[in-house]
Amino acid sequence: MKTLFRILFGIFATVHSVSAQSPVKIAVVGLTHSHVHWILGREDKGDVEIVGIVESNDDLARRFLGRHGLPMDLVYPTMEALFSKVRPEAVTAFGSIYEHLEVVQACAPRGIHVMVEKPLAVSSAHAREMAELARKHGIHLLTNYETTWYASNHEVKKQLSDPAVIGPLRRVVINDGHEGPMEIGVNKEFLDWLTDPVLNGGGAVIDFGCYGANLMTWLMDGQRPISVTAELKQIKPDIYPKVDDEATILLEYPKAQGVIQASWNWPFSRKDMEVYGKTGYLLAKNTTQLVSRMAGERSESVRNLPQRPYPYDDPFSYLAAVVRGKVVVKPTDLSSLENNLVVVEILDAAKESAAKGQRIYLK
Template sequence: MIRYAVVGAGWISQEAFLPAVATTGNSRLQAIVSGSAEAARKLVDFHGAPEVVDYAGYDALLASDRIDAVYIALPNSMHADYTIRALRAGKHVMVEKPLATSMAESEAMVAAARDSGAFLMTAYRLHNEPGTHAMIEAVRGGAIGDAVYFAATFGFQTQLGNHRLKAGHWGGALPDVGVYCLNAARHVFAAEPVAVQAMASRPAADPRFAEIDASLAVTLRFPGDRLAQFFCSFGSAETETIRIVGSEAELILDPAFKFDSVLQMTIRTPGHEQRRTFRQVDHFAGQIAYFSDCIAQGVAPEADGAEGLADMRALLAIDEAARTGETVRLAPMDFGRGIDAGMVRRLPVTDRRLLL
C-alpha cells in the first residue's frame, strides 16, 4: 500500500481525493496536513487515517518513514514550495493543476524531482479515464480522418469568496478549467502549440471579477496548420464540451471534463451518427491507483512534471496574449509520450464522503 499525506483539506480534497483513496486497492490515507486542526480531525476520523499534521509539522512528516507520497491541493501560488520540499525529502508528489504560477517555479519543481529520484505527477485525472482514452484512440485510429480543428468549452458560475477568484494565487478560469481544454487539444493533435491569441472579458459590475477575468476565448495554432479554440469561464452556464473536426467526420465529447459527469462520445459522418456512453468511473481513484502503481513498480508516470511544464508554457503565453492583444509565438517543442491504454483505470464511484 502506498501511504499518502493530503496537503490542503479544502473542497477538492473533501469531495474527490479523500473518498477515492479507499477504493483504489493499492493506496491508503496516512495523514492530512491542514491549518484547521478541528476540520482535519473530523476528516481523518471519518476516513480512518492515523494523523493530522499542521503546516509547521510538514517537514517533520516528510522526514519520517510514515508516508510514501503527498497529494498537494493548495492554492496555485503554494504548489511549488510544498512540492519541492516533499521531493527533496524523497517523497513522491501528485500536485494539482496548474503545476505552479511561473516557468521558474515549474522548472524548479521538475529539477527537484530529477535530483531526488522521486516522482512528480501533475494531477491530470482524465489521462486515466476511459472516455478520454476512447476519444484519443478514435482520432489516432483515423475514425474522423485527419484532425484539423479542435474546439472546447468549460465553464460554470463560481461563488464569491472562492480563492480561485484571487489574482495573488493566479486564480481565474484559464489556469483552473482552461488547462483542461488546452491539455486535451495538445493530446488530440499530439503536438505543442506554436502560436496563441486570446481575448478576455471582465464584467465591471460583478464583484467576483474584481481581480480576475470572468472568461477567456483562446485560439491556438499547431504544427501542420491545425487550429484549436476554447472558451473557459467562471461566469457562464455550465458547459463542458469537446468537438474535433476531421477531414472526413467530426467527434463530439459532451460532457467532457467534470469528474461527476458521464462522458458521451458521438462520431458524426454524413448520414450517420455513432454514439457511445461510457460507464461512470471515479476519476480520482483512477489517477491515485495509477500513480501508486507507478511508485510500486518504479515506473515514471506519463503525466509527469514535463507534461505539466508543457501546459504551463502555453498557459503563460495565453495570459500574455490576452493582456497585450498580440499573437504570442512559441518555439517549436516536441510532444511528450502521450497517454496509452495501459493507463486506463475503471474504479467505482463512492458516495462515502464528508463535506465540512
C-alpha cells in the same frame, strides 16, 4: 454464462492484484482545495493509505475530517512536522497552485513522489524549478485533472490514431466551466485563493483553461503550439474584482487549431470536447458518452462507453501504480511532467496575449 465468468474473473484478478501488494503510503498536503474530498472520501481499494495530513487551519481540518470519519491525529500543522513523524511514499497536494512549488521543494530531496491538483504550477518559472527538482532527485511529479479519467476522451485519442476514422486533425474545441465558484458555493478557504491572481495565477483562464491546454497538448502528442492568442474578460467584476471570469484561448499548430473556452459564467457545469477531422468528427460529451459522424453517414452515432479499467479509473489508483512501477508514465501522457510544462507555458502566453492584445509566439 462465459461473459459473466470473464467479468467475475476480471474483478477477482484486480482485487487479488491490489491486495497482493502493500498500499502506497500517501500524505495529503493542504485541504483548502475542495477537490480533496476525492481522496478523503474515496472507497478503500487497498492500494493507498493516508498516513498524514498537513493543514494549519484546525477548523477546516476538523470540518473535512469529520465529514469523512477520519481521526484528527492524522493532522500536522506543517510538512516538517509531518516528515519528522511519518515517511510517506507519495504526497498529494490540495492547497493553492502557488504552494505547489513549496511542496516539491520539501518532497523531492526526500525522494517522495508528488501529485498536484491541476494545473502543475502558477507560472513557468515555478514549473521549471519544480521540474528541475523532480529530475534531480528522481521523483515522479504528476498533475491530476478530472478529465484524465474520462473514457470518452481516451476513445477519441484512440480513434485519432487511425487516420481513416475522421482524417487528419483540423480543429479541437474544448469547453470547461460552470456558473462560477461563488455561485456554486465552494468553501471560503478555497474561494479565497481561487480568486487571488497570485495564489491561483488568474481566474477562469487558470481554473478551467488548464483542462483544454492539457487535452490539446495530449492530442497533439506533446507538440507545443506555434502561437497563443487569448481574450480574458471580467463579466462579473462585482464578484471577481481581481481575476478574469471568462477566457477564450486560440492555439495555432502547423495544420490544426485548438480553441479553449473556459468560463465562470455558464448556466450549467460542463466538461466536453469537440474534435474535427477532414472527414468526420468526434464529440466527447461527458465521462462516457461519445458522439460521432463520419463521411458517408447521414446522422450522428452515439456510444455509451464503460468506465476506464483499474488503475486508470482514478488518480490515486494511478499514482499507486506509478509508484509501484506497474505503470510507466510516458512524456506524452496526460499526467506527465512534460505535458504539463507545456500547459503552464500556454497559460502564461494566454495571460500575456490578453494583457498586450496580441498574438504571442512561443520561443
